[in-house]
Amino acid sequence: MTRLTLTLRQRPGQRLDLSPLVPHLLAGKSAHEIERIELQTTRRRVAVGELFRLRMGDAGQICIEGSCERLDYVGREMTGGELLVEGDVGIQAGRLMTGGRLTVRGNAGPWAASGMKSGMFEIAGAAGDRLAGPLPGEISGMRGGIVVVRGNAGERAGDRMRRGTIIVEGDAGPYAGARMIAGTLIALGAAGPLPGFLLKRGTIVLGSGCGALSPTFVDCGVHQLVGNRFMAAMIESYSKSAARFMRLPLRRLAGDMAVLGKGEIFLGKFGDEYS
Amino acid sequence: MPGLTVKGVRIDDTFAEAFGMRATALVITADSARWARQAAVTMTGMATSVIGCGCEAGIDRELTSKQTPDGRPGVRVLLFAVSTAELQKQVQTRVGQCVLTSPGSACYSGLEGEESLRLGDGLRYFGDGWQISKRVGAKHFWRIPVMDGEFVCEATAGLTKKAVGGGNLLMIGRTAQTTRAAAEAAAAAIAKVPDVIAPFPGGIVRSGSKVGSKYKSVPASTNDAYCPTLRGAVKTALDNDAGSVLEIVIDGLTSDAVASAMRAGIAAIVKLGPKRGAMRISAGNYGGKLGPHHYYLRTLLP
Numbered sequence: 059m060t061r062l063t064l065t066l067r068q069r070p071g072q073r074l075d076l077s078p079l080v081p082h083l084l085a086g087k088s089a090h091e092i093e094r095i096e097l098q099t100t101r102r103r104v105a106v107g108e109l110f111r112l113r114m115g116d117a118g119q120i121c122i123e124g125s126c127e128r129l130d131y132v133g134r135e136m137t138g139g140e141l142l143v144e145g146d147v148g149i150q151a152g153r154l155m156t157g158g159r160l161t162v163r164g165n166a167g168p169w170a171a172s173g174m175k176s177g178m179f180e181i182a183g184a185a186g187d188r189l190a191g192p193l194p195g196e197i198s199g200m201r202g203g204i205v206v207v208r209g210n211a212g213e214r215a216g217d218r219m220r221r222g223t224i225i226v227e228g229d230a231g232p233y234a235g236a237r238m239i240a241g242t243l244i245a246l247g248a249a250g251p252l253p254g255f256l257l258k259r260g261t262i263v264l265g266s267g268c269g270a271l272s273p274t275f276v277d278c279g280v281h282q283l284v285g286n287r288f289m290a291a292m293i294e295s296y297s298k299s300a301a302r303f304m305r306l307p308l309r310r311l312a313g314d315m316a317v318l319g320k321g322e323i324f325l326g327k328f329g330d331e332y333s
Numbered sequence: 334m335p336g337l338t339v340k341g342v343r344i345d346d347t348f349a350e351a352f353g354m355r356a357t358a359l360v361i362t363a364d365s366a367r368w369a370r371q372a373a374v375t376m377t378g379m380a381t382s383v384i385g386c387g388c389e390a391g392i393d394r395e396l397t398s399k400q401t402p403d404g405r406p407g408v409r410v411l412l413f414a415v416s417t418a419e420l421q422k423q424v425q426t427r428v429g430q431c432v433l434t435s436p437g438s439a440c441y442s443g444l445e446g447e448e449s450l451r452l453g454d455g456l457r458y459f460g461d462g463w464q465i466s467k468r469v470g471a472k473h474f475w476r477i478p479v480m481d482g483e484f485v486c487e488a489t490a491g492l493t494k495k496a497v498g499g500g501n502l503l504m505i506g507r508t509a510q511t512t513r514a515a516a517e518a519a520a521a522a523i524a525k526v527p528d529v530i531a532p533f534p535g536g537i538v539r540s541g542s543k544v545g546s547k548y549k550s551v552p553a554s555t556n557d558a559y560c561p562t563l564r565g566a567v568k569t570a571l572d573n574d575a576g577s578v579l580e581i582v583i584d585g586l587t588s589d590a591v592a593s594a595m596r597a598g599i600a601a602i603v604k605l606g607p608k609r610g611a612m613r614i615s616a617g618n619y620g621g622k623l624g625p626h627h628y629y630l631r632t633l634l635p
Contacts, residue, residue: 204470223469242467259465284362284439284485285467285476288403292469305404320463 059116061142066110066124072100073148074109076122077131081139081158084117099130127167133160136177149186152179155203168212169193174222176203178296184209187231190224191217198239200224206296213250216243219260225297232269235262238321242289244300257314257321264325265303275313275323282307286324337631342603343613344630349501349595350618351626354383354413355420356496356586357450358393358443358528361432362407366395372438373408376431380412380423381533382582384553388414388423389498389584391530393443402441402472403485409443411530413498413584417448424490425455433459433477439485441474444586446491453477453486493586497626500583500591502598503541503559504611505575512577513537515610519581519598526597528590531581538580541617556617572613580617588626595628600635 062084074097078084084092092114093107106112110122118139122132125145132151133141138158143151146164153172162170165183171190185207190200191214199218210228217233219241226234226243232250235243238260245253245262251269254262282305290304308324336345361376363369373392380390390412401407412427414420432440433456440452453475457464460477466488467474473488502519506512520536523529531537546554557563558570559578571578581598585591602611616630 202468221468240466242469261465261467281482283476283483284403284405284437285465285474285483287405288439288474288485289467289469291402291404292472320465322465 059119060113061119061121062115062117063113063121063123064106064110065113066122066126066129066145067108069126070104070109070128072098072102072104073128073130074104075099075131076129076147077134079106079120079122080133080136080141081118081120082137084120087117089114125162125164127165130167132162133179136160138177146183152205155179165209171200171203171205171224173198174200174203174205178203179205180296181205181207181209184228185211185215185226187212187214188217189215189226190219190222191215200241204293204296210247211245215245216241216262219243223293225293225300227297227299229266230264234264234268235260238262244293244297244304246299246303254314254321254323256317257323258318259320261321262323263300263304263308264323265300267325271311271323272314272316274316275311276315278310278312278322280307280309283310339603339634341607342611344599344634345613345615346629346631347616348618348621348630349499349616349628350621350624351497351499351501351588351591351628352624353494353626354415354496354498354584355417355492355494356411356413356444356584357420357424357446357490357492358409358411358586359424359428359432359452359490360396360401360407360409360441360443362396362401362403362405362439362441363435364405364437366406368435368437369406369408370395372432372435373410375435376427377410377412378431380427381538383413383415383419383498387419388412388427389530389532390423390427391532391584393528393530402487403439405439411443411528411584411586413496413530413532417450417492420492421450424450424452428452428486429456429459433479433484433486436481441487442490444491444493446493448492448494449489450492451488452490453488456484456486459484495588496584496586497588497591498584499624500585500595500626500628501617502581502583502595502602503615503617504579504581504602505559505571505577505613505615506611507574507576509577511609512579512611515602515605516579516581518601518605518610522597522601523581523583523594526590526594528587529583529585529594531583531594533582536581538582541578541580544619570615574612591626592628592633595630596633596635599630599633603635
């Protein structure tokens, strides 16, 4: 089967709610039915047919072409299948995803992968603030699955993460892995100040060091851990560079001792200053 | 017993009778093949028979660093028991006492089973609160801090209920030396077959037993019908030229694996020939009423 393709005709006049355009909600719908789905976020109604040129295909594989940052909630609560976006997306892409594969060939706005439960989310460009984090009032952020950002991530990537894996191949902003409950956050580029702020459990791997580090992280020495090798094998298919880094001897800092203190930050050669 | 002769080796027209068992496979890795092997040998020690050891265990095969989950050399071991509860107990004890304790070791599930046994899920408590849980995709594993670093252990191991225990071959030769040569050749051939183990010393057992005894408290006793020194004194199963008998017991994850192992064993014995090896091959059974799996030797000829 060919993919179901939606091509954005022009930049929309208002922000759009793309959450209805996920594989399990489009399954079994005719072209006519899909074109009548409304996507507005203001009082002015707009339907898929006005905004996109639709080429029918297998709803299990959806492609959105010519996307821009006005498209919010892309792939929200997606349960399976594939969703490929050519271009940027707005806020909360992949929020509460429980399965499938979401790929954004562009940048993602704030709260991408927010509260994600399972599945795979790849962002070819940069991710905004609070990647995988919770919305205000929510107890935990990401709960499972894997997020890969090829570019940079904004502030508080992995905020309150409870399970799952985030790989940022570029830089991470301030407070990376803040308030993490568990899970794994790997940032290969430079991280901003105070990574792992109030980290309870979980693993933060910093490939190129960070800004100011909280004094509540304590040095546990340099180790080449088997667990990291195993982890490397698990993430090899998502990020070769992250896997390569995980196999190196890394300095382990335990913390955040201001809270539970069962988390860890791994540093590469930049960790020497902490010895 | 009527039979046929292949290249001078007489093969009885009989069958091996085997039983259904619960089994699991584990992959043990270490920094070197030597230490992976050491952990595997230790944890499969004293595991020859479920009667006295709780489980039957052995090394299935060695794995290169490319074949293991953490990219280090490893060994795949198989464990067989009569019940899921007993297998669980044996896995927990043996991994806890023999693999956790072995320098640099890590332990993973070696089988995708329909059900699972607790592996790291039980051993994690050794970490005294410092254990770390990691889940990536479908894999869940524990990192337990130990004195040489961390013991990495997958949370669960697959369990199969389709395993078969008690496939066997009896080798009957003129002397102890030639019979042993035949048994060694068969054991070496069986070791190459995947998904099976021969749990006895070097794969070979010299004290085959029968059910019951003249003594009330003894449930099994020497199989006098196959003892060459009693050939004239009891109702023997041996011919006048038989001087020694050895047995190979085979456990496999599937019935097909046991059949393949028996076929490989018979081929090796036949290849060695009656002069240098065994002159007759037989198999042990209980009349076919106890075990559901019957392996007829005539269907397993080379």
